[in-house]
Amino acid sequence: GENVEQHPSTLSVQEGDSAVIKCTYSDSASNYFPWYKQELGKGPQLIIDIRSNVGEKKDQRIAVTLNKTAKHFSLHITETQPEDSAVYFCARGGGSNYKLTFGKGTLLTVNP
Amino acid sequence: SAVISQKPSRDICQRGTSLTIQCQVDSQVTMMFWYRQQPGQSLTLIATANQGSEATYESGFVIDKFPISRPNLTFSTLTVSNMSPEDSSIYLCSVEFPSATPIETQYFGPGTRLLVL
Numbered sequence: 001g002e003n004v005e006q007h008p009s010t011l012s013v014q015e016g017d018s019a020v021i022k023c024t025y026s027d028s029a030s031n032y033f034p035w036y037k038q039e040l041g042k043g044p045q046l047i048i049d050i051r052s053n054v055g056e057k058k059d060q061r062i063a064v065t066l067n068k069t070a071k072h073f074s075l076h077i078t079e080t081q082p083e084d085s086a087v088y089f090c091a092r093g094g095g096s097n098y099k100l101t102f103g104k105g106t107l108l109t110v111n112p
Numbered sequence: 113s114a115v116i117s118q119k120p121s122r123d124i125c126q127r128g129t130s131l132t133i134q135c136q137v138d139s140q141v142t143m144m145f146w147y148r149q150q151p152g153q154s155l156t157l158i159a160t161a162n163q164g165s166e167a168t169y170e171s172g173f174v175i176d177k178f179p180i181s182r183p184n185l186t187f188s189t190l191t192v193s194n195m196s197p198e199d200s201s202i203y204l205c206s207v208e209f210p211s212a213t214p215i216e217t218q219y220f221g222p223g224t225r226l227l228v229l
Contacts, residue, residue, distance in 0.1 A: 034217065043116075043222045044220045093216050098143070098216055099145075
């Protein structure tokens with residue numbers, strides 16, 4: 001199937017610490033893995049994505065790693081700031097269709 | 113960067129009525145999608161809005177309940193018909209742009225927050 005498991009469901013860190021969110025998927029044909037940040041009252045915002053021909057991608061304090069063999073990918077946020085507090089969703093795409101399948105989300109709280 | 117807008121941003125409706133939600137993009141897009149996000153939950157795809165033809169619905173969603181229009185490359189509407197309190201959700205449109213890399217990258221509108229009493 002195309003299920004996506006996301007962990008943890010909630011994550012609380014101190015400002016300046018790192019945060020890691022992990023997702024696993026089941027469809028081995030998946031080849032596109034975006035991450036979205038959703039702040040309260042807003043739509044999801046794409047923050048970083050990775051394709052299956054790349055193992056890691058970094059954009060300033062945000063990085064995503066992909067292990068295709070194990071079928072999991074992770075979001076890493078370093079030097080967290082209070083404005084990083086939001087719900088983060090992973091997703092997978094590709095394979096037999098063009099649609100995205102989303103994880104259940106992680107509520108990240110960065111405590112000042 | 114392109115702007116994706118939705119109208120209304122929020123609404124409170126009585127059960128049994130219908131609400132039409134608009135999604136407008138300021139540049140042409142290839143694909144347009146409609147999602148539902150129930151309170152505290154993830155995003156569930158309702159349907160793909162196809163230009164000039166009937167929308168493609170996901171399992172559990174039917175055209176009579178969620179009729180969709182897409183008259184051109186920048187605009188789509190989703191109607192929530194004969195509403196019940198269970199339809200209280202955030203409704204989101206998303207789009208794919210022809211110039212995006214990769215092409216399947218989806219960008220979301222701000223959402224429409226619907227409360228049905």
